[in-house]
Amino acid sequence: MVLAKNDFKMMEEEELSVALIQAQYDLLQSKGKKNAKSLVILVSGIELAGKGEAVKQLREWVDPRYLRVKADAPNIVNDRNVFWQPYAKSIPAEGQIVVMFGNWYSDLLSTAMHVSSPLDETLFDEYVESMRTFEQDLKNNHVDVIKVWFDLSWNSLQKRLDHMDPSEVRWHKLHGLDWRNKRQYDNLQKLRQRFTHDWHIIDCENEAERDQQFAQYILRAMKHCPEHLTKAKGKWKQAKVPEEILNPSTHVIEKSEYKKELKILTKKVAEALRYDRRNVVILFEGMDAAGKGGAIKRIVKKLDPREYEIYTIAAPEQYELARPYLWRFWAKLQPDEKINIFDRSWYGRVLVERIESFANDVEWQRAYDEINAFEKSLYNHETVVIKFWLAISKNEQEERFKKREETPHKQFKITEDDWRNRSHWDEYLNAAADMFARTSTEYAPWNIISTNDKNTARLEVLRTILKQLKVG
Amino acid sequence: MVLAKNDFKMMEEEELSVALIQAQYDLLQSKGKKNAKSLVILVSGIELAGKGEAVKQLREWVDPRYLRVKADAPNIVNDRNVFWQPYAKSIPAEGQIVVMFGNWYSDLLSTAMHVSSPLDETLFDEYVESMRTFEQDLKNNHVDVIKVWFDLSWNSLQKRLDHMDPSEVRWHKLHGLDWRNKRQYDNLQKLRQRFTHDWHIIDCENEAERDQQFAQYILRAMKHCPEHLTKAKGKWKQAKVPEEILNPSTHVIEKSEYKKELKILTKKVAEALRYDRRNVVILFEGMDAAGKGGAIKRIVKKLDPREYEIYTIAAPEQYELARPYLWRFWAKLQPDEKINIFDRSWYGRVLVERIESFANDVEWQRAYDEINAFEKSLYNHETVVIKFWLAISKNEQEERFKKREETPHKQFKITEDDWRNRSHWDEYLNAAADMFARTSTEYAPWNIISTNDKNTARLEVLRTILKQLKVG
Numbered sequence: 001m002v003l004a005k006n007d008f009k010m011m012e013e014e015e016l017s018v019a020l021i022q023a024q025y026d027l028l029q030s031k032g033k034k035n036a037k038s039l040v041i042l043v044s045g046i047e048l049a050g051k052g053e054a055v056k057q058l059r060e061w062v063d064p065r066y067l068r069v070k071a072d073a074p075n076i077v078n079d080r081n082v083f084w085q086p087y088a089k090s091i092p093a094e095g096q097i098v099v100m101f102g103n104w105y106s107d108l109l110s111t112a113m114h115v116s117s118p119l120d121e122t123l124f125d126e127y128v129e130s131m132r133t134f135e136q137d138l139k140n141n142h143v144d145v146i147k148v149w150f151d152l153s154w155n156s157l158q159k160r161l162d163h164m165d166p167s168e169v170r171w172h173k174l175h176g177l178d179w180r181n182k183r184q185y186d187n188l189q190k191l192r193q194r195f196t197h198d199w200h201i202i203d204c205e206n207e208a209e210r211d212q213q214f215a216q217y218i219l220r221a222m223k224h225c226p227e228h229l230t231k232a233k234g235k236w237k238q239a240k241v242p243e244e245i246l247n248p249s250t251h252v253i254e255k256s257e258y259k260k261e262l263k264i265l266t267k268k269v270a271e272a273l274r275y276d277r278r279n280v281v282i283l284f285e286g287m288d289a290a291g292k293g294g295a296i297k298r299i300v301k302k303l304d305p306r307e308y309e310i311y312t313i314a315a316p317e318q319y320e321l322a323r324p325y326l327w328r329f330w331a332k333l334q335p336d337e338k339i340n341i342f343d344r345s346w347y348g349r350v351l352v353e354r355i356e357s358f359a360n361d362v363e364w365q366r367a368y369d370e371i372n373a374f375e376k377s378l379y380n381h382e383t384v385v386i387k388f389w390l391a392i393s394k395n396e397q398e399e400r401f402k403k404r405e406e407t408p409h410k411q412f413k414i415t416e417d418d419w420r421n422r423s424h425w426d427e428y429l430n431a432a433a434d435m436f437a438r439t440s441t442e443y444a445p446w447n448i449i450s451t452n453d454k455n456t457a458r459l460e461v462l463r464t465i466l467k468q469l470k471v472g
Numbered sequence: 473m474v475l476a477k478n479d480f481k482m483m484e485e486e487e488l489s490v491a492l493i494q495a496q497y498d499l500l501q502s503k504g505k506k507n508a509k510s511l512v513i514l515v516s517g518i519e520l521a522g523k524g525e526a527v528k529q530l531r532e533w534v535d536p537r538y539l540r541v542k543a544d545a546p547n548i549v550n551d552r553n554v555f556w557q558p559y560a561k562s563i564p565a566e567g568q569i570v571v572m573f574g575n576w577y578s579d580l581l582s583t584a585m586h587v588s589s590p591l592d593e594t595l596f597d598e599y600v601e602s603m604r605t606f607e608q609d610l611k612n613n614h615v616d617v618i619k620v621w622f623d624l625s626w627n628s629l630q631k632r633l634d635h636m637d638p639s640e641v642r643w644h645k646l647h648g649l650d651w652r653n654k655r656q657y658d659n660l661q662k663l664r665q666r667f668t669h670d671w672h673i674i675d676c677e678n679e680a681e682r683d684q685q686f687a688q689y690i691l692r693a694m695k696h697c698p699e700h701l702t703k704a705k706g707k708w709k710q711a712k713v714p715e716e717i718l719n720p721s722t723h724v725i726e727k728s729e730y731k732k733e734l735k736i737l738t739k740k741v742a743e744a745l746r747y748d749r750r751n752v753v754i755l756f757e758g759m760d761a762a763g764k765g766g767a768i769k770r771i772v773k774k775l776d777p778r779e780y781e782i783y784t785i786a787a788p789e790q791y792e793l794a795r796p797y798l799w800r801f802w803a804k805l806q807p808d809e810k811i812n813i814f815d816r817s818w819y820g821r822v823l824v825e826r827i828e829s830f831a832n833d834v835e836w837q838r839a840y841d842e843i844n845a846f847e848k849s850l851y852n853h854e855t856v857v858i859k860f861w862l863a864i865s866k867n868e869q870e871e872r873f874k875k876r877e878e879t880p881h882k883q884f885k886i887t888e889d890d891w892r893n894r895s896h897w898d899e900y901l902n903a904a905a906d907m908f909a910r911t912s913t914e915y916a917p918w919n920i921i922s923t924n925d926k927n928t929a930r931l932e933v934l935r936t937i938l939k940q941l942k943v944g
Contacts (some may be wrong), residue, residue: 018881025884055777064769064782065815071778101778232634297536305527306573310536317791343537409490412497 009118010212017061020215023222024062024097031095031322035225037142038092038323041218042103044192045150047179049204050211054150055099057211058218068092071101077111077119077127081335082381084134088330093322094142097222104131105147105195112191113177114182121194128195130377137370141324142228146221147199148214149192154185156205204229230359239437241429248391248450258455261394262298263461270302273339279383281333282465283342285351285435286390287428288418289400291451292343295390295461299341308339313348325349325359325367328372333378346371350435355427368438379443386468387444388461390451394425482684489533494689495694495736496534497871503567503794507697509614510564510795513690514575516664517622519651520632521676526622527571530685530690540564543573547580548601549591553807554853555579556606560802565794566614569694576603577667584663585649586655593666600667602849609842613796618693619671620686626657628677649921689783704833711909713901715761720863720922730927734770737934742774744941745811751855753805754937755814757823757907758862759900760890763923764815767862767933771813780811785820797821797831797839798846806849818843822907826898840910851915858940859916860933861904862923866897 011019030036033336043051059067068090075086083104092098108127112119119127135145152160161179178184200217204210253261262263282299284292299376300308311332320328329346349367353359359367401422404414421428440446447464451457483491502508515523540562547558555576564570580599584591591599607617624632629651650656670931672689676682725733745752754771756764772780782806792800801818821839825831831839847857864872873894874885893900912918919936923929 016911022884025545052776052778056775059777060769060773063765064772064777065765065784068781069777099777293535293537297532298534301530301532304524305531305541306524309540312537318787319789319791339923409494412494412501 008209008213008216010209011216013061016212016215016219019056020062020222023219024066027097027222027225028095029068030225031093034227034259036094036228037225038145039097039218039221040092040093040138040143040145041097041099041221042145042147043099043101043150044103044106044186045111045148045202045204046152046157046185047177048157048164049150049152049202050207051101051148051150053207054202054211054214055101058099058215060083061215066097068096068098069096069101072418074102074110075107077104077107079382080379082377083107083127083131084377085334088327088334091138091143091323091327091330092273093319095322104134108195109188109191112330113188124191124194130373130380131195133373134377135327137373138324139275140366140370141326143324144221144224145195146217149196149201150204150210150219151201154182156309157185163222164303197241213311227363230360232365236361236365238430239433241433242436242448244450245389245391245429245432248393248452249456250393250452251450251456252453253456253459255455258459261459262455262462265299265459265466266298268471269299269465271461272466273303274307275471276384276469277382279335279340280469281340281342281378281383282386282388283345284388284390285344285423285432286346286388286451287392287397288421289397289404289413290390290392291454291457292390294454295388295458296341296343298458298462299465303339306446308341309337310341310343313342313344325363326370329374333383335381344469346374347435347439350439351428351431352421354431355424368435371439372373372441375439375444376442384468385444386465387446388464389436389448390457391448392451396424396452397422480681480685480688482681483688484765488684488687488691492530492534492691495691496538499569499694499697500538500567502697503565503590506699508700509616509697510566511569511690511693512564512578512610512615512617513569513571513693514617514619515571515622516575516578516581516620517676518624518629518657518660519649520629520636521624521674522679522682523573523622525618525679526674526683526686527573528787530571530687533687540568540570542545546574547579549576549579549583551852554849555599555603556802556849557806560799560806563615563795563802565791567794576606579807580667581660581663585660590655596663596666602845602852604839605845606849609845612795612838612842613798615796616693616696618689619668620689621668621671621673622682623673624665624675624676626654629657659821683724689751699861701834702832704837708837710831710902711905713905714908714920716920716922717861717863717901717904720865720924721928722865722924723922723928724925725928725931727927730771730931733931734927735853735930737938738770738773740943741771741934741937744943745775746779747943748941749854750942751807751810751812751850752858752941753812753814753850754857754858754860755817755819755835756860756862757816757819757895757904758860758923759864759869760893761869761876761885762862762864763926763929766926767860767923767930768813768815769873770930770934775811780813781809782813782815785814785816797835798840798842801846805855807853810897818846819825819907819911822911823900823903824893826903827896843911844913847911847913847916856940857916858937859918860936861908861918861920862929863920864923866894868924869894908917 027037027039043055044050055069059069070087070090072086075081075083077083086102086107087104090098090100108124108131112124113440138145141363177188201214202210202217284295296310298342300310316328326346333340349359349371350364354364378385401414401418404410436446436448449457449460449464499509499511517523527541531541542559542562544558547553547555549555558574558579559572559576562570580591580596580603584596610617633651649660674682674685674689686899745857756767758764770784772782788800798818805812821831821843822836826836850857873886873890876882908918908920921929921932921936
């Protein structure tokens, strides 16, 4: 998508502005439609090349109310923070446009140029690769990402530094780099070339051309709104339903033994959760009434209520539906939250959304890879992901449903939805089977726990957590 | 709402837990109904009194998935930060419950105990008063606020310090206070008595009683869900419609003069916005096609796109409707955002929502005071609020509508809604008149600008901004 020099013609300002506004409104009105998209524009480049000026000019040509600009201080890219975490909340809803001055690449460059022990090239390239994967997932989910590098030759940079207006210093903090240092300049150029081959590169020698090239590029990107695919190409290969969920074990534990064990295990789990310096994500999936609530209660039993967060995942809200499926989870999982427990999770995409056709074939079939990439990025950044499927037999579920209906303070727990989901029992088993087959990874394996006996299940959940944590 | 000692009886644990869960689910299911509410529980108290333990016990008795716990590091209360800013995002949606360990009172106490130049009593009491006003507004908007102080005598505190388990130190950072210092303890008690007379105060000598008192108090609060009033008591007194909006001036400026002036003023405005150390909120209201977009474009003309944020306010989303009307603006206005421009604003409550009956009588009639309190809190915390009503004549609007319909790249700007709003012209004039009469305050006056001539209007907007800013 690099604009060839000879492709480029200056347009009349008025004409360009009208075209931009028109495209902007078409984009805005695509919301909810088959060709809906939002647009993320990443801008980076050599200091004083004029990315600020180009965006300013763009914002004058378009309707500035519908072009958001984000410029956050740089974040260090390291083991602790996933590169998308600082930007998750800024991912625009369908129809919207965001320009990101600070972005994952500028963070990476800034980290590579500054940290005392520089990133080695392999690591650098690995980061770039996971950024690309993330961007591809964004694109598949209707968030188009375009990347513009504002380039400036060494000589021109030196000239501009000579003539810099002191009042502009505020906007040219120069990223703490010494732009008079040729070696540093060359180093930066070498580094950025490791990722900019799919960027639009603007030579910023001529300012008027720079602004027009940028705006025309954005115009082209706004106008490119193809319809999204909804039908899958090939036939879907259904995985075999594992015996453990077809016929969950009915082993029962004695109450006194349970109580004794529970006391020991809840304490151990609390200690392990605190001791392990990684963040922890524990998620539960399973049929209704399988005992997710009860299991969660035991995990947190010995924790202080300030130490953990429980997320109960229901159907997405309207503003969440206008963004990539995983977005609401990106926004929730931030590095400062140590212990995160999910009562249902992102696997809704390949369970209820698949079965109820809330997601089309292309969407849910693509989701396995998206989820794997998501969990891997958590895993790579010091987060343990512990996944449970609570397996219950169909008869046991029926008994629990009936018991709930008979017990006054449990009636709220049973709704028509639950009975309807039950009527799709086999579809859920199939969906679960596919989910295990495709998302049980080395870094985030599935744990299937039979919950026909609640007490046995609770202990088993606690033991499984202990196994995945570093115990002091 | 203080529970008298003799009122209090220990309940069976099982019975209490069932009652709590029942009440919790009733609350959850009140969402969207006439008696809907959410619950904010502020907990504060003497260190080691056991507020953490009491909340932990509560969370064991209830369904922990529907009782969120927030515990943020203390914030300093000062001129720069409005006390509700750090908590805005945690205000729960209808049906939900949040326990706040960190809260505006603990921030105030912590500030009063720590700052080198202590808050004087008058200032302290002023803070408390504005907190109360805020809480009353929350309550009116279906967010019940209950406050619990965990108290402990000096002697008991000293005993608990003697026997403190080292492993618990993490949860008892003691707020940086020296709890062995009797004078400091007395000082804290004296300070908190300036605001705790409407708190529920729990004497934490006996731990089992403490947990039960707390849980029973929450139970009572959860169960208290009266229906919201919707009919206003008295007759509404309509303000007189000011001549300036009935018949806006038709003064026209010459194009060459406009261009000259514009150049000077846009530069001055950019400088003033930067120079004034306060944050700035500029908001626009007015009939459709009055020229809000054009005016905004001129304000930002000489600003760097990274310096400001434009908010285009449309109908609230579902998750916003489940919270107080002003909530989405609380969440947007944070101290780190310097220049905030609103294309429509919180005044929608007393304009479109009044006219279209999206808000009932009680709600929109109450909104004037709520908005005044909101703007005053911004004003008191170094934020200038500049409010514009762009006044256009009915004929001029019709001409602009028609022109928009005829111009291809402006058709998006005109919808059926616009024509429908136009059919309510007089109602909007009346609503605007009431709005001016009730919300044009000394700290945030309304500026009515005639926009029959767009260019005159744009210059006038810029001049008005300059008047309200400190110019260097």
